[in-house]
Amino acid sequence: MPSAAQSVTVIGLGPMGQAMAAAYLDRGYEVTLWNRTPARADALVARGATLAPTVEQALAANELTILSLTDFDAMYAILEPAKDAVAGRTLVNLSSDTPEKARAGARWVTDLGGTHLTGGVLCPPPLIGTPDTSTFYSGPREAYDKHRATLEVITGKSDYRGEDQGLAALMYQLNMFIFWPAMIAYWQAVAVAGAHGIKATEIAPYVTENFAGMGHFIDFYASRIDEGIHTGEVDRTSMGLASMEHVVHTAADAGVDTAFPEAVHDIFRRVVAAGHGADSFSRAVELIRKS
Ligand code: NDP
Numbered sequence: 001m002p003s004a005a006q007s008v009t010v011i012g013l014g015p016m017g018q019a020m021a022a023a024y025l026d027r028g029y030e031v032t033l034w035n036r037t038p039a040r041a042d043a044l045v046a047r048g049a050t051l052a053p054t055v056e057q058a059l060a061a062n063e064l065t066i067l068s069l070t071d072f073d074a075m076y077a078i079l080e081p082a083k084d085a086v087a088g089r090t091l092v093n094l095s096s097d098t099p100e101k102a103r104a105g106a107r108w109v110t111d112l113g114g115t116h117l118t119g120g121v122l123c124p125p126p127l128i129g130t131p132d133t134s135t136f137y138s139g140p141r142e143a144y145d146k147h148r149a150t151l152e153v154i155t156g157k158s159d160y161r162g163e164d165q166g167l168a169a170l171m172y173q174l175n176m177f178i179f180w181p182a183m184i185a186y187w188q189a190v191a192v193a194g195a196h197g198i199k200a201t202e203i204a205p206y207v208t209e210n211f212a213g214m215g216h217f218i219d220f221y222a223s224r225i226d227e228g229i230h231t232g233e234v235d236r237t238s239m240g241l242a243s244m245e246h247v248v249h250t251a252a253d254a255g256v257d258t259a260f261p262e263a264v265h266d267i268f269r270r271v272v273a274a275g276h277g278a279d280s281f282s283r284a285v286e287l288i289r290k291s
Contacts, residue, residue, distance in 0.1 A: 006030060008150055009058050009065040011078060012095070013040040015125040017068035020094075020154050021049055023129030027153050034058035036078070055082035059089050064147055066154070069095040072105040079109075087113030090143050092151065094119040094135070098173065099166030106139060106165035115143045118165045120172020123155060131156030138168035181260075182211070188251065188260055195254035221282050230276070230283040237284070238277035241268040 007030035010021045017035070021044045024031045031049040033041045034057075041051045052058035055078055059065055067075055072095060079086060091109050093102070093116060102118040109116035117139035127133050133155035137144050144151075144160050152158055161167040186207055190200045224230070244265040251258045267284050276283045 007032070007062050007064075009034070009052075009062045010068065011035070011055070011058055011065055012068035012074070013037075013044070014068065014070070016094070016121065016128065017066070018044065019125035019128035020066055020068055022047070023153050025049060026129060029150075029153070032058055032061035034078075055079065056085040059085040063088075064090050064092065064150060067091055067093040067095055069093075071095055072097040072101045075105055076108070083112050090115040090117070090147065092117045092119055092137075092147070094121050094154075096120070096172065096176070097169060099170040102169035103164075103166045115140060116165065117143050117147075118168040119151070120168045120175075121155060122172070122175060128154060133157065134159055136161055136168040136171040138162050139165045184260055188256070191256040192251055192254045195256055224280075225282055225285055230279045230286070232278050232280040232283075235280045235282075236278055237268060237271045237281045240281040241265070241272050241277070244268050 006028070008024055009032040010017050010024070011034045013021065013033060013035035018040065021031050021033060025044065025047050031044065032052050033044060033049050034052045034055050035041055038051060041049065045051050050061070052061060059082065069075055069078070072093065075091075075093060075095065086109060091114055093105060097105070106116040106118060117137055120136040121128075121133075122135060123130075123133040134157040135151065135155045136159050137151065138161045141160070141163060144158075148158060159171075161171055189203065189207065193200070193203050244261065248258055248261045248265050251261055267287065268281065271277075271279075271281070271284050271287050274287065
């Protein structure tokens with residue numbers, strides 16, 4: 001078996017797994033692959049990777065296996081029939097799922113005699129293998145330390161969150177709470193702009209500026225929220241409610257879907273109905289917590 005520092009197995013060849021395997025090939029690693037749909041390995045095999053004929057052989061090829069799958073259920077689907085091959089192997093599961101699913105998956109691997117690290121990758125496939133990207137990890141510190149150099153081929157930085165296997169999944173999901181709705185908010189603006197004959201490329205600079213400015217809001221609110229301060233000197237919820245009404249009506253007037261802005265509007269409405277119209281709209285955190 002080649003040394004763990006120079007060879008790796010990648011199971012799961014969606015866009016992420018393919019990018020990870022390509023990054024390892026770029027760095028001169030010996031790469032063994034397995035995927036449910038073998039044809040997804042073709043380009044990587046042409047570059048020198050080895051497609052293992054069975055999951056057992058993929059696991060046997062290296063101490064370290066990266067799993068890049070849709071979710072943890074896919075891990076069971078793949079490894080259950082090959083579970084005798086898990087003992088003695090280290091599996092780094094970079095598949096998205098809930099913290100509870102990550103903890104259960106880690107227990108399952110550990111009970112089979114393997115070692116499990118949970119990971120959550122914070123960049124899209126085209127940025128895999130680049131230095132200014134990061135991945136959360138959690139699980140046994142010893143395994144993380146041992147394989148850190150190999151893991152930092154995938155993203156240049158890694159953020160070890162502790163022994164609890166659920167923590168990396170939690171930190172990843174916290175980012176997804178921001179990412180998906182933020183992108184849908186952008187699609188919403190694109191749809192309204194389009195209804196007025198304005199292209200996505202035309203508003204792109206303003207959207208980028210808007211997202212870039214979000215850091216100032218986070219800086220302002222984070223410590224206030226931790227301290228329970230929701231005074232509304234500059235950002236009263238009643239103002240937010242009126243503003244969200246304008247947003248919903250602008251969408252309706254443009255003839256586009258209003259479900260997303262209506263959901264946001266409903267949160268403002270409930271904060272005001274609870275008697276907090278004069279407070280900062282950060283008061284919504286308390287409402288969400290209670291929900
Ligand atoms: P995909 O969902 O496209 O990849 C799916 C992979 O999982 C494929 O290899 C697929 O096999 C395999 N798979 C799914 N279900 C099963 C099953 N039941 N049995 C066997 N194999 C299965 O995801 P991505 O490659 O885009 O991402 C991988 C992970 O990384 C996901 O958890 C995603 O949330 C996360 N992630 C993705 C990012 C992105 O931008 N794409 C960014 C950050 C994280 P097959 O090829 O046969 O279908």
